[in-house]
Amino acid sequence: KGPSDAHEFQAETRQLLDIVAKSLYSEKEVFIREFISNASDALEKLRYLELTGADVLSSDIPLEIHIKTDDSKKTFTVQDTGLGLTKQELIENLGTIAKSGSKAFLEQLKGNSPGNVSSSLIGQFGVGFYSAFMVGDKVDVFTQSYKPDEPAYRWTSDGSGTYEISEAEGVKRGTKIVVHLKGDCYDFSKEDIIQGIVKKYSNFVGVPIFLNGRRANIIQALWMNDPKDITDDMHEEFYRFIANSYDKPRYHMHYKTDAPLNIRALFYVPEYKPTMFDLSREIESSVTLYSRKVMITPNANTILPKWLRFVKGVVDSEDIPLNLSRELLQDSALIRKLRLVLTNRIIKFFIDQAKKDNEKYMKFYEDYGLFFREGIVTTTEQDQREEISKLLRFESSNLPEGERTSLQEYASRMKAGARNIYFLSAPSRHLAETSPYFEALKKKDVEVLFLYEAYDELVLMNLGQFDKKNMRSVENELADDKDDTNAVDSNDKESLVQTEADSLTDWLLSVLTNKVNKIKVTKRLVNHPCIITVQEMGSARHFLRTTLADKS
Numbered sequence: 001k002g003p004s005d006a007h008e009f010q011a012e013t014r015q016l017l018d019i020v021a022k023s024l025y026s027e028k029e030v031f032i033r034e035f036i037s038n039a040s041d042a043l044e045k046l047r048y049l050e051l052t053g054a055d056v057l058s059s060d061i062p063l064e065i066h067i068k069t070d071d072s073k074k075t076f077t078v079q080d081t082g083l084g085l086t087k088q089e090l091i092e093n094l095g096t097i098a099k100s101g102s103k104a105f106l107e108q109l110k111g112n113s114p115g116n117v118s119s120s121l122i123g124q125f126g127v128g129f130y131s132a133f134m135v136g137d138k139v140d141v142f143t144q145s146y147k148p149d150e151p152a153y154r155w156t157s158d159g160s161g162t163y164e165i166s167e168a169e170g171v172k173r174g175t176k177i178v179v180h181l182k183g184d185c186y187d188f189s190k191e192d193i194i195q196g197i198v199k200k201y202s203n204f205v206g207v208p209i210f211l212n213g214r215r216a217n218i219i220q221a222l223w224m225n226d227p228k229d230i231t232d233d234m235h236e237e238f239y240r241f242i243a244n245s246y247d248k249p250r251y252h253m254h255y256k257t258d259a260p261l262n263i264r265a266l267f268y269v270p271e272y273k274p275t276m277f278d279l280s281r282e283i284e285s286s287v288t289l290y291s292r293k294v295m296i297t298p299n300a301n302t303i304l305p306k307w308l309r310f311v312k313g314v315v316d317s318e319d320i321p322l323n324l325s326r327e328l329l330q331d332s333a334l335i336r337k338l339r340l341v342l343t344n345r346i347i348k349f350f351i352d353q354a355k356k357d358n359e360k361y362m363k364f365y366e367d368y369g370l371f372f373r374e375g376i377v378t379t380t381e382q383d384q385r386e387e388i389s390k391l392l393r394f395e396s397s398n399l400p401e402g403e404r405t406s407l408q409e410y411a412s413r414m415k416a417g418a419r420n421i422y423f424l425s426a427p428s429r430h431l432a433e434t435s436p437y438f439e440a441l442k443k444k445d446v447e448v449l450f451l452y453e454a455y456d457e458l459v460l461m462n463l464g465q466f467d468k469k470n471m472r473s474v475e476n477e478l479a480d481d482k483d484d485t486n487a488v489d490s491n492d493k494e495s496l497v498q499t500e501a502d503s504l505t506d507w508l509l510s511v512l513t514n515k516v517n518k519i520k521v522t523k524r525l526v527n528h529p530c531i532i533t534v535q536e537m538g539s540a541r542h543f544l545r546t547t548l549a550d551k552s
């Protein structure tokens with residue numbers, strides 16, 4: 001054994017160590033993810049070196065990660081058979097932070113609480129290794145470089161200010177890191193706890209991970225495969241795993257792109273009907289975010305808009321730095337971009353599915369259509385709103401009962417020059433067809449959409465326009481009708497004469513003071529004696545009134 005060298009951490013590193021240990025990550029367990037990721041990187045690098053013909057020490061040992069827990073010694077150990085580190089590399093990579101952002105980081109540190117610092121800066125630094133000091137009061141690194149002439153080393157530190165490097169013997173190629181756990185972190189020396197954490201974060205890491213000799217990661221990262229190599233059975237199994245469910249997916253969508261962002265996404269829609277629980281806006285997203293198969297966050301609530309909460313699956317993007325904090329995930333430009341691209345893709349996917357198999361789509365729409373309505377009302381992207389509206393289906397006066405039309409189909413049937421898409425809220429087909437509102441429009445021979453859910457009126461009002469045509473409620477149309485003069489039909493023998501009509505309206509006004517705005521005579525009605533019109537959103541207001549009354 002050679003002499004042991006004492007080294008001081010770079011000043012910046014020392015401060016950083018403190019921050020990492022105290023406040024960088026919201027959960028301590030992520031140090032395991034960081035170690036596995038580093039080990040996986042080391043193995044990938046070695047694989048690459050071998051492929052490119054480098055002379056590699058012990059080229060026969062398999063590329064693996066071994067984790068060991070020792071409950072009596074209170075240690076946690078990760079060993080990889082990767083490329084290892086030379087002395088110089090130990091000093092450079094574990095002793096310094098050689099990133100250009102480090103100055104800026106420390107600038108931010110002054111006058112900022114650590115919480116603020118962590119939320120604004122994580123992801124810009126290679127700080128994963130230091131997470132060991134969140135849980136350990138001493139860390140030993142044993143490493144043997146793949147370079148045949150390099151000796152092996154032991155690097156050791158308590159994370160307070162210095163580290164030591166000495167030559168070591170009996171070290172296999174690669175790196176073994178032993179964490180001596182702090183008193184309040186003994187849980188990390190328990191096999192069952194580590195097993196859960198490895199599954200959670202690193203189940204899909206591409207190299208085999210063994211925990212105390214037994215294989216710990218088993219599931220293939222299906223989203224990385226070529227879509228045509230994935231069978232329905234594989235989808236089913238994978239869906240059950242990620243959705244924690246026993247049913248099947250009714251749709252799956254596999255999306256890969258490298259521009260403008262690197263994205264590998266695999267989404268599923270469950271076969272089952274959404275429950276009250278699924279409908280609640282309080283539930284967390286079932287989309288898990290990965291970066292290079294390493295889990296970043298399990299319920300990635302910001303990766304899709306809330307209205308797509310019925311979509312389950314995974315999103316993997318190399319562009320997301322591994323140590324991105326929860327806080328940063330909320331509103332980084334990257335996440336917003338990802339969300340926009342993915343949302344547009346999903347909408348397009350459903351539009352295509354409706355074209356491909358309308359019957360299947362209608363079944364899906366029955367079960368999940370409510371989410372699209374929510375999307376129209378809640379999205380802040382105008383373009384997206386109109387895209388979502390292409391997914392809506394309504395009964396209409398031109399179609400037999402039970403058949404539904406899309407807005408596009410309605411628009412294609414409109415007469416040249418017509419500018420309005422008409423809709424009428426009614427509790428049922430029968431009440432819609434016999435409604436005095438509908439009667440008044442039927443005379444003009446225009447198609448009217450029948451909305452049986454009060455909230456649909458709210459949705460279409462929100463939409464405002466479709467394909468440059470105005471969404472127009474029948475009630476509104478009647479209230480604004482310019483042709484309807486306040487006069488009796490003098491050709492109609494059975495009609496009241498004008499003076500009779502005037503005194504009738506006067507009398508009604510005196511009886512209904514404060515209840516009505518205006519009373520006038522109309523020629524539009526055929527089968528109904530009178531009609532009440534409301535300026536705007538009559539049924540929606542009724543709907544709001546009843547829901548508010550429910551709440552109070």
Ligand code: ADP
Pocket residue numbers: 034038039042080082083084085093094125126127128129130174175
């Ligand atoms: P990052 O992984 O983002 O670079 P880390 O703090 O996690 O930052 O690791 C710092 C560096 O230490 C790595 O870039 C790598 O060079 C080296 N390193 C860490 N773990 C290992 C390992 N198991 N094998 C080889 N090198 C490692």
Ligand code: MG
Pocket residue numbers: 034037038126127128129
């Ligand atoms: Mg790392």
